[in-house]
Amino acid sequence: MSSLSASAATPTPEADAPAVPVAVPNARAALLLIGTAVLALAVYYFIGVDQGATSVFGNDMHVHEFVHDARHFLGFPCH
Amino acid sequence: MVKRIIGRGLLAGAVAGLLAFAFARIFAEPQINKAIAYESGRDAAQEALNKAAGIPPDMADPDLFSRTVQADVGLGVGMVFFGMAMGALFAVAYLLCLGRTGRLQARTLSLLVAGGGLLGFYLVPFVKYPPNPPAIGHPETIQQRGSLYLVMVLCSIVFLAAAVWLGQRLKPRFGNWNATLLGAAAYVVAIGVVMALLPSLGHLSDNVQLYGRHATETPLPLTDKQGNIVYPGFPADVLFAFRLYSLAAQLVLWGTIGLVFAPMAQRLLQPAPAGPPTSATPAASGPAPDPVTT
Ligand SMILES: [Zn+2]
Numbered sequence: 333m334s335s336l337s338a339s340a341a342t343p344t345p346e347a348d349a350p351a352v353p354v355a356v357p358n359a360r361a362a363l364l365l366i367g368t369a370v371l372a373l374a375v376y377y378f379i380g381v382d383q384g385a386t387s388v389f390g391n392d393m394h395v396h397e398f399v400h401d402a403r404h405f406l407g408f409p410c411h
Numbered sequence: 412m413v414k415r416i417i418g419r420g421l422l423a424g425a426v427a428g429l430l431a432f433a434f435a436r437i438f439a440e441p442q443i444n445k446a447i448a449y450e451s452g453r454d455a456a457q458e459a460l461n462k463a464a465g466i467p468p469d470m471a472d473p474d475l476f477s478r479t480v481q482a483d484v485g486l487g488v489g490m491v492f493f494g495m496a497m498g499a500l501f502a503v504a505y506l507l508c509l510g511r512t513g514r515l516q517a518r519t520l521s522l523l524v525a526g527g528g529l530l531g532f533y534l535v536p537f538v539k540y541p542p543n544p545p546a547i548g549h550p551e552t553i554q555q556r557g558s559l560y561l562v563m564v565l566c567s568i569v570f571l572a573a574a575v576w577l578g579q580r581l582k583p584r585f586g587n588w589n590a591t592l593l594g595a596a597a598y599v600v601a602i603g604v605v606m607a608l609l610p611s612l613g614h615l616s617d618n619v620q621l622y623g624r625h626a627t628e629t630p631l632p633l634t635d636k637q638g639n640i641v642y643p644g645f646p647a648d649v650l651f652a653f654r655l656y657s658l659a660a661q662l663v664l665w666g667t668i669g670l671v672f673a674p675m676a677q678r679l680l681q682p683a684p685a686g687p688p689t690s691a692t693p694a695a696s697g698p699a700p701d702p703v704t705t
Binding site: 361364365368369371372373375376379380381393394397398399400401402403404405406407408409410411 | 413414417435439440443474475476480481482484485486488489490492493495496497499500502503506507533536537540541542543544545547548550553556557559560561653656657660661
């Protein structure tokens with residue numbers, strides 16, 4: 333999970349492959365990453381949270397009821 | 412390159428979501444149905460008690476979707492979209508780790524980031540607030556439970572990122588192995604403090620007032636005025652099976668994301684020098700060219 337740059341000393345078959353480049357050096361890429369993350373978090377919110385603890389569609393329960401089983405099974409609080 | 416990586420993350424996530432859905436449909440649904448049957452029986456028993464005590468019956472919530480729709484379409488849509496969302500976040504994390512986490516192979520990094528996703532999004536929150544099937548969970552506390560769970564997920568992810576950063580910072584001084592252990596230890600301590608500070612669900616004030624002081628919201632036996640049990644507590648085997656399968660589904664999900672993404676990333680970022688020309692990219696040649704061109 334952390335700095336597991338394993339086997340830096342022992343050569344592997346791909347040891348002479350190019351070093352993995354650092355991504356995200358420019359603003360356009362950063363924007364793309366942020367946009368992706370925001371969209372993904374919105375999906376996460378609608379599957380896991382909306383019309384439970386908070387709701388963007390008021391009292392409507394259609395999203396909640398539709399993904400109900402997934403919500404329980406993915407570990408979100410429900411009911 | 413960024414777009415391609417994100418696209419592959421989405422693809423891996425969709426495949427993972429489909430597999431997790433198949434797993435859930437086979438293993439989770441029987442447990443969910445048992446939980447719902449328990450809930451219906453308990454509601455009926457409660458109704459009978461209320462009637463005897465002269466309390467008017469509750470208005471039942473209308474069913475917006477049938478159980479079949481919930482179990483087949485709803486569960487499928489939920490799992491696949493969740494898989495894609497996790498695949499997208501996985502790809503973002505992967506791109507942020509690229510080149511910042513030592514000399515890892517592209518595919519090794521894929522497995523590590525997937526492991527981090529499993530840990531941050533599910534395993535660590537599971538320890539404090541494990542998943543519950545229907546019938547467990549008091550409606551009075553849904554807001555608090557929702558917030559507490561999200562706080563747990565947020566802390567677990569932010570601390571994990573901080574631990575990786577810390578490990579990288581400590582690497583020059585302590586070496587790879589020890590820096591990794593120190594980062595892990597810092598994570599365990601920090602998240603342990605958060606877990607100790609956050610309340611158990613049963614200790615929320617609404618629960619203590621209405622149901623007495625218990626550790627969780629898992630339904631206890633229902634008793635009448637004389638203290639005779641008229642309906643049993645929630646079946647322990649169903650709860651265990653539900654949580655075990657929930658955990659297994661997350662292993663399937665994140666394992667699939669890591670394993671499906673790994674070879675694609677390897678081809679994209681570190682194509683074998685003498686290998687057959689697969690999807691050759693400009694990033695393949697030269698020492699670390701700017702990968703963000705597409
Ligand atoms: Zn529910």
